[in-house]
Structure formats: structure tokens, C-alpha cells
Amino acid sequence: MTVSRPEISAKCADLVTAARDLVPEIAAAVPSYRGARDLPVSVIAAMKEAGLHKAYMPSRYGGYELDWGAHYYISREIAQACGSAGWIAGLVFTHVMCIGRFPEKAQDAFFTASPDGILATASAGSGVLERVPGGMQLSGRWGWASGVRHAGGLMVIAKEGDGPLFTHFCLLLPGEYTIEDTWDSAGLHATGSHHVKIVNQFIPDERLVERDVYLAPNPPGSEIHSSYVYRLRPAPLQKSYFMGPLLGTAKGALNATIEQTAKRRGQIVGERVAVQTPVQVNLGVATAEIDAATLVFDEYVRRLHAWGLSGNDIAPDDLLWGKRNVTFASRMCLSAADRLSAGLGAGGQLQSNPVPRLYTDCRSITTHVELHWDHSMAPTGMLALGLPTGDPLIDRETTDPKVERVIIGTQI
Structure with a gap:
């Protein structure tokens, strides 16, 4: 089944294709850096050669200045080979957008010192x-x-x-x-x-x-660029950093499990594992979980893009929707990766097997504070019960950046 996604620009589609083409190369390199603390320079160089780091780089400094969502589509391809590489593509390469919030003189200084951005x-x-x-x-x-x-x-x-x-x-x-x-x-x-x-x-x-200038809409540095990306309130965007790596690690685990299971034979009598109903059901459930997560993530990208085009601040309903549903979908990705890793038995836990590695990567992503379960779910219950959430935008109290707010909320 192919899950539909929002329409993307031709340049974004080119970068997604380039990312997909890199997957076999990165997957082949993974054993060489197993246990290393940093990605090899060669992997970073390959992603830069493909232009993946330029998605949100301002065009005046040589970037593509794409609409929001490019990092999601790119990193969900890369993460199928390696969660760490997907994390760099989906999170670190996205940080270049932060530079567009600083004054022009700071932007010039940064890109002069660091043209890769x-x-x-x-x-x-x-x-x-x-x-x-x-x-x-x-x-x-x-x-x-x-x-x-x-x-x-x-x-x-x-x-x-x-x-x-x-x-x-x-x-x-x-x-x-x-x-x-x-x-x-x-x-x-x-x-x-x-x-x-x-x-x-x-x-x-x-x-x-x-702080309150950076975290509010329309910071001074955004005035020298055309894209809405640098003008948006940044906090609601943060959950989307993790969607591509989450989906990619789960999908990579699924693909590797299918490939291995099609060839597996029982260790004692040599029976085909693929004909066993529990094995088939496990793959079916994992596929459904990944499909459902894809629909949620695609929808959040669509909402963020529509918000950017509108020129308005984010709607409280969209903010609450993202808090709740992106975190919920992250658990679906983790559930899929978990069941796939467990379903391969003892042989599937070997360090040479990509499935448990991708599962561990997926699990690590879900521990990020932006995906904290209680923080993500409680505001929906609070609002339904007529209680204040502590987030000024959700509570429709004020959008004044000088008003005190919860430490982990709309702006912080």
C-alpha cells in the first residue's frame, strides 16, 4: 500500500530521490562504524554531496530555502539505513533555519565561516x-x-x-x-x-x-528572506524533527524483517518460517502501525505548511493536535519496530542484524522530551475538562511573548 502525502516541490522531490539513492551506500557502510560515536566523514560528505543539508539554507547563502516538510521526507528515507544518519538529516541539517532568525550581520558571519551551513x-x-x-x-x-x-x-x-x-x-x-x-x-x-x-x-x-524575540513570530532576521520558514514561531515545528527518523527506522526494520523472514528456516527441522500464521500476522500489524503513523505525520506536515502560508500564528487546535498525535504516532513506530525485532527470535538480536539496531534507534528517539507521553497527552484532557493547560496559545489567553509561560510549552 502506498500512503498518500502532501504535494511537494520539484526540488524537494529531487532531494528525496537523492536520499533514497543513498540508502544502499549508507547501509553498506554501517558495519564499519558500529559503536562509533560520530558518523564517518564519508557519510556526512555523501549527504552533503546530495545537497541534503541545503533544504532550509537561505537562498541568498546558496541554499534551497524549501517549504517546511522537506526534512521529514528526506530523513525518513535516510533513516531506513541508519537511525543516526537519519537523525543528522532530519534534525541537525534542519538547524540552519535557526540562523535566519539572527540579525543579518550574524547570518553573514556564520555563512562566511561555515558555507556548508x-x-x-x-x-x-x-x-x-x-x-x-x-x-x-x-x-x-x-x-x-x-x-x-x-x-x-x-x-x-x-x-x-x-x-x-x-x-x-x-x-x-x-x-x-x-x-x-x-x-x-x-x-x-x-x-x-x-x-x-x-x-x-x-x-x-x-x-x-x-529569548522572547527569537521564540516569537517574525524575528528581525527573517526580514531579509522570502520563505515563511524563518518567520514562524519555532516551538511547534520541533516535534516534526523526529517524524522522519521515527518512520524511517521502523520502515527499515520492516523491510529487513521481510527480507530475512522470506529466507528463514527453522533451526531444528528446517521448516519455512514464512508460512507460519503468527509470523504473517506480526508483519501485517507492523505494516498497519507504520501506515497509521505515516498518515499522522503527513497530516502534521500539511498543517504546518498551511500555517506557514497563512501568515498567521498557529491555530490552538493545530498546536494541540500536534502535541497529542505526533507523540501517539511515535509510539506506533516504536511498537512496530519492537514487534519486528522480537519476532526474529534470538538470531535477530545479533549485533550484525540491522533490525534490533533500528529498533534501538527508534526507541531512543521516542525518549526525547518533545515526545514525552504525559506532557503531550495531558493538555487535551485538561482542555476537555475545562482546565487551563498553562500554554497561552492553547488556552486562547494571549500571544504576548512577555507573558509568563510553562517551561516546556508553546514557546519554550
Whole structure:
């Protein structure tokens, strides 16, 4: 069954085809970097050669400036071969859109220093800002900076003063931060999500954006570009980063299971495994779960694109829909990958088998805070029961970025 998807541009379709063509090459390379903490330079180079990193790069800096959704279609192809590569394609390559929110002078500086436009980001940690003439002095340490060894710059959050929340987004160029080799994970093992450390680094004013300016619609840096991508409120987009890698890892596990099962024979009497009804049912259920997740993810991409074209802020119903249903669909992907891995028996747990590896990658993706089950589901119940969710947009109270809000909500 082919599940329909929203119409995409010709350039986006070209990139999806290029990503699909890379799948056999990446799959063949996976054994060579099993257990490595970073993707090999050769895999990153192949994805860059295909132009996958340019989907959201502004056209004035040599990118394609595509509509929202390109990363989803691209990464769900790549992740069928390797969850770590899909993560880089779906998440890290998407971060270039963040640059379009900074002032023009900062954008020029970044793309001059890093013409490939690959940006690592880190928000898990603490950073302290101190005002000095012409900018601020920054010190701190952050974790989960995916792809940082392959990036040409880094964006972190940091706090000025004694308030409870961070106050600024900070853009750093090569040489202004130190990478600590700390990433060691069973799932997504080659994403290179290391810690970064910064000590007394001067950041000029143009590479500092106040939190509520960055997180609101229409930041100043968006004015020099045509695409709506740089003008949107960024928080609702974040769940979509994970949809392609989720779907790709589950689909990759399904494809590998089918290929293996068609050839399998029982270890004792040599019977064909493929003729066993439970095996057939397991494949059928996994396929249904993946199809259902695809429909949800495609619909969220459609809604985000329609929101971008509208020129308005995101509708509360769409925001709530994405919070709930994207997380629910992530569990369908995980369920499919889990049943496929378990269904292969002991032989399917070998490290050389791609199915348990893809399952582990899929499971790791679902642990991200954006896919936290209670946080994603509770607002729907709260609203249905007439209770405030704490999210100003969902509660239809205000869109004023200066109003206090929950730490993990519409804007943060």
C-alpha cells in the first residue's frame, strides 16, 4: 500500500530521490562504524554531496530555502539505513533555519565561516552571560549537541541575571567552543551528541538574540528572506524533527524483517518460517502501525505548511493536535519496530542484524522530551475538562511573548 502525502516541490522531490539513492551506500557502510560515536566523514560528505543539508539554507547563502516538510521526507528515507544518519538529516541539517532568525550581520558571519551551513545546537545545560562593551561574555557547559563535530557553528541558550529561565540564544563560530567526547549511547550511537564547553568567550551583540524575540513570530532576521520558514514561531515545528527518523527506522526494520523472514528456516527441522500464521500476522500489524503513523505525520506536515502560508500564528487546535498525535504516532513506530525485532527470535538480536539496531534507534528517539507521553497527552484532557493547560496559545489567553509561560510549552 502506498500512503498518500502532501504535494511537494520539484526540488524537494529531487532531494528525496537523492536520499533514497543513498540508502544502499549508507547501509553498506554501517558495519564499519558500529559503536562509533560520530558518523564517518564519508557519510556526512555523501549527504552533503546530495545537497541534503541545503533544504532550509537561505537562498541568498546558496541554499534551497524549501517549504517546511522537506526534512521529514528526506530523513525518513535516510533513516531506513541508519537511525543516526537519519537523525543528522532530519534534525541537525534542519538547524540552519535557526540562523535566519539572527540579525543579518550574524547570518553573514556564520555563512562566511561555515558555507556548508551545518549548525549544532545545545539547550540541555547552563550558561551564564555577563554584559561587556559591544556584547556579552559567555561561560557554560551543555550536552546533547548532536552532530557538533561535523558542524560549522553552535547555538546555545544562556542566562543573564538571576531569573529562572534562560534569556538569550547565542551563536558561536568555529574556535569559540570546545567539544568534549562524552557521547556513549546504545541508540543513535553515531549522532555525536557530545557536550560542549565555553569559557569566557566574547559574543558580539549581533550574535545574541533575546529569548522572547527569537521564540516569537517574525524575528528581525527573517526580514531579509522570502520563505515563511524563518518567520514562524519555532516551538511547534520541533516535534516534526523526529517524524522522519521515527518512520524511517521502523520502515527499515520492516523491510529487513521481510527480507530475512522470506529466507528463514527453522533451526531444528528446517521448516519455512514464512508460512507460519503468527509470523504473517506480526508483519501485517507492523505494516498497519507504520501506515497509521505515516498518515499522522503527513497530516502534521500539511498543517504546518498551511500555517506557514497563512501568515498567521498557529491555530490552538493545530498546536494541540500536534502535541497529542505526533507523540501517539511515535509510539506506533516504536511498537512496530519492537514487534519486528522480537519476532526474529534470538538470531535477530545479533549485533550484525540491522533490525534490533533500528529498533534501538527508534526507541531512543521516542525518549526525547518533545515526545514525552504525559506532557503531550495531558493538555487535551485538561482542555476537555475545562482546565487551563498553562500554554497561552492553547488556552486562547494571549500571544504576548512577555507573558509568563510553562517551561516546556508553546514557546519554550
